[in-house]
Amino acid sequence: MKHWIALLCAALLCGAVLAKEAPPAAEDEAVEQRLNVIAEELRCLVCQNESLAGSRADLAQDLRREVRKLIKDGKTDVEVKDFMVSRYGDFVLYRPPVKPTTWLLWGGPFLLLIAGIAALVFYLRRRGRTMTMTATTLSADEQKRATALLAEEEGKQ
Amino acid sequence: MNRFLIPLAIFLVLVGFLAVGLTLDPREVPSPLVGKPAPAFDVPQLAAPDKRFAPKDMLGKVWLLNVWASWCVSCRQEHPLLVELARSGLVPVVGLDYKDQREDGLRWLRQHGDPYLLSGFDADGRVGIDYGVYGVPETYVIDKAGVIRYKQIGPVTPEALEKKILPKVKELLQ
Numbered sequence: 001m002k003h004w005i006a007l008l009c010a011a012l013l014c015g016a017v018l019a020k021e022a023p024p025a026a027e028d029e030a031v032e033q034r035l036n037v038i039a040e041e042l043r044c045l046v047c048q049n050e051s052l053a054g055s056r057a058d059l060a061q062d063l064r065r066e067v068r069k070l071i072k073d074g075k076t077d078v079e080v081k082d083f084m085v086s087r088y089g090d091f092v093l094y095r096p097p098v099k100p101t102t103w104l105l106w107g108g109p110f111l112l113l114i115a116g117i118a119a120l121v122f123y124l125r126r127r128g129r130t131m132t133m134t135a136t137t138l139s140a141d142e143q144k145r146a147t148a149l150l151a152e153e154e155g156k157q
Numbered sequence: 158m159n160r161f162l163i164p165l166a167i168f169l170v171l172v173g174f175l176a177v178g179l180t181l182d183p184r185e186v187p188s189p190l191v192g193k194p195a196p197a198f199d200v201p202q203l204a205a206p207d208k209r210f211a212p213k214d215m216l217g218k219v220w221l222l223n224v225w226a227s228w229c230v231s232c233r234q235e236h237p238l239l240v241e242l243a244r245s246g247l248v249p250v251v252g253l254d255y256k257d258q259r260e261d262g263l264r265w266l267r268q269h270g271d272p273y274l275l276s277g278f279d280a281d282g283r284v285g286i287d288y289g290v291y292g293v294p295e296t297y298v299i300d301k302a303g304v305i306r307y308k309q310i311g312p313v314t315p316e317a318l319e320k321k322i323l324p325k326v327k328e329l330l331q
Contacts, residue, residue: 045186045291058256059291062282087289089189 031071038071038080039064043092051094188289188308195222195297195305196287203254203262203276210251210277212303219329221250221322222297223273223313224285226257227265229293235312236269242318243272248326252276255285255293298322300329 039053046057052064063084070080084092096102138146190196199211212222223239225232243250252273254262259278266276279285288297298307307325309317 048183059282062286066286086189087286088291089186089289091186 028072031068034071034077035064035068038067038077041094042067042081042084043094045088045092184292185310186291188305188310190289190297190305191308193305195299195303196284198277198279198284198287200253200277200279200284203252203259203266203278206259206278210275212299215249215251215299216303217301219248219301219326220274220299221248221326222253222288222299223250224253224255224288224290224293224295225276226255226293227261228257229255231312232294233269235294235314236272238313238315238318239272240270247323249274253279253284255279255290256282296322298325298329 036053040051042052042063044050044052044055044057044060044063046059047055050057050060052060052067066083067080070083075083081093090096090102096105098106195212197212199209202208202210225236239250242248250273252275254276256279259280262276262278266273277284282290288295292311294312296309296313297305298309300306306329307321309322313322
């Protein structure tokens with residue numbers, strides 16, 4: 001029995017020793033806040049739908065460490081983003097810059113909106129025209145019937 | 158007639174876009190480093206911790222920088238190709254052991270063969286960040302002036318080697 005307890009204790013100790021070191025606690029509140037704001041805007045490249053702030057991937061941790069260092073070195077937000085873009089491309093930015101290659105990306109939704117409105121206007125106009133056309137023109141036959149009916153009405157009175 | 162043709166046309170355009178989208182790999186992010194000088198670094202060598210390696214040691218040569226790690230599963234997939242490439246002597250391959258333990262890296266090379274001229278040891282992944290590494294393995298083709306000419310993301314496949322990497326190397330050697 002004693003052996004078992006000793007073994008259990010040893011196993012538990014092992015666990016404690018092997019457990020991963022906790023990430024360094026935020027020493028500087030202001031740095032951490034800026035890190036979070038910047039990291040929210042950056043994409044984690046390992047799991048592409050997560051931001052750098054939210055990702056638990058190894059690379060994301062390394063990059064957060066790197067961004068933290070840059071902030072402590074007194075770099076501005078723009079400089080930190082440039083650091084990331086020069087390595088991973090515009091793809092790391094959740095809000096890509098407006099430039100010739102991204103014009104379609106930024107303008108596309110508005111183009112679609114304009115095309116939709118144009119199609120709607122075109123359709124409404126055409127429908128309006130066909131409705132007035134069908135309302136005013138009668139074929140010779142219809143005309144004859146209409147006059148006959150009107151004459152009948154008049155005859156009754 | 159128009160009533161069917163227009164939706165059909167829109168549908169076909171949509172199918173076209175989706176078909177192209179299927180052939181693209183969203184994990185392949187074009188690297189902004191292609192066409193730029195390879196970032197400088199200076200790291201200890203994997204096999205000889207007292208010796209160092211810097212990319213400028215390779216100036217004047219066309220070479221490949223292959224980022225690998227013993228924990229990387231798909232590195233195993235490309236490794237035989239690299240061993241074969243090293244045997245052919247077409248182009249020197251320098252390894253960069255990324256975020257690894259020295260012991261593990263050395264054992265891995267003993268097990269699977271060592272195609273590298275030498276391997277740099279990037280223990281904390283700092284060099285990897287400068288090279289925009291986000292998924293090991295990655296391979297860079299670097300020209301005589303030290304400019305990155307091509308980046309292979311993910312394992313080197315026979316197809317990529319034949320169609321992209323080797324033609325690039327041959328072009329740069331001329």
